[in-house]
Amino acid sequence: MMMIKQSPFLLLTAIFLFTVSVFAAALDPAPADPIFELYMHDILGGGSPTARPITGLLGNIYNGQVPFAKQIGFTPPENGIAIPNANGALPTVNGINGVPLGTGLSGTAYSGQNLNGIQTQLGPDGLSLGFGTITVIDDILTSGPDLGSQPLGKAQGVYVASSGDGSTQMMAFTAMLEGGEYNDNLNFYGIYRIGSAMSHLSVTGGTGRFKNACGFAEVRPLIPSGQHFVDGAESLLRIIVHLKY
Numbered sequence: 001m002m003m004i005k006q007s008p009f010l011l012l013t014a015i016f017l018f019t020v021s022v023f024a025a026a027l028d029p030a031p032a033d034p035i036f037e038l039y040m041h042d043i044l045g046g047g048s049p050t051a052r053p054i055t056g057l058l059g060n061i062y063n064g065q066v067p068f069a070k071q072i073g074f075t076p077p078e079n080g081i082a083i084p085n086a087n088g089a090l091p092t093v094n095g096i097n098g099v100p101l102g103t104g105l106s107g108t109a110y111s112g113q114n115l116n117g118i119q120t121q122l123g124p125d126g127l128s129l130g131f132g133t134i135t136v137i138d139d140i141l142t143s144g145p146d147l148g149s150q151p152l153g154k155a156q157g158v159y160v161a162s163s164g165d166g167s168t169q170m171m172a173f174t175a176m177l178e179g180g181e182y183n184d185n186l187n188f189y190g191i192y193r194i195g196s197a198m199s200h201l202s203v204t205g206g207t208g209r210f211k212n213a214c215g216f217a218e219v220r221p222l223i224p225s226g227q228h229f230v231d232g233a234e235s236l237l238r239i240i241v242h243l244k245y
Contacts, residue, residue: 046232128166
């Protein structure tokens with residue numbers, strides 16, 4: 001029988017490369033399932049808000065940035081008079097929690113239906129009262145639609161009222177996922193269409209086990225279950241993420 005003598009150098013090289021590949025995979029494993037879902041809870045006002053408008057008419061009302069104003073949130077005190085903006089426009093508020101309609105991810109629509117038949121409010125210049133409002137978020141991410149579901153992390157970033165008729169929000173945020181040994185973050189960017197059954201966001205990158213990830217996310221508005229009491233205005237989004245590497 002003829003024996004083939006192998007070089008010790010080649011054998012050691014093969015063992016070294018195999019060891020490095022196994023070690024690298026253990027340090028930075030890719031998600032086992034490239035499709036997963038998150039539930040994002042965006043809460044304006046109330047005792048535990050996760051979002052705050054910081055610019056624009058609605059942001060100024062929220063923060064009391066008018067002369068001699070006291071920060072009172074969205075609802076004027078009893079017998080008080082709301083101060084209009086420069087063009088004389090006044091925001092209409094939701095009577096349940098005092099949040100101006102047109103603020104946040106629900107706008108004047110909720111899962112495709114207008115609240116009490118109220119349409120988007122336009123100022124004399126033809127633009128919605130919320131146009132240009134920048135809202136900063138530190139939203140809670142959970143594994144299920146209820147706010148009391150298993151927490152997965154936070155969504156931190158901004159959304160901007162980017163259309164004159166108040167129908168869209170430009171979103172840019174990072175999903176910071178907890179529970180991992182490494183810094184597992186996913187970055188999202190795109191246009192959220194208020195009242196639409198589904199919007200799409202781009203996955204622009206990630207860190208940790210999501211390094212080199214790209215793809216897209218399907219975003220659907222849901223009606224909060226109400227099992228967990230929230231005294232603010234909650235917008236609930238179901239985010240289905242599709243990744244590739």
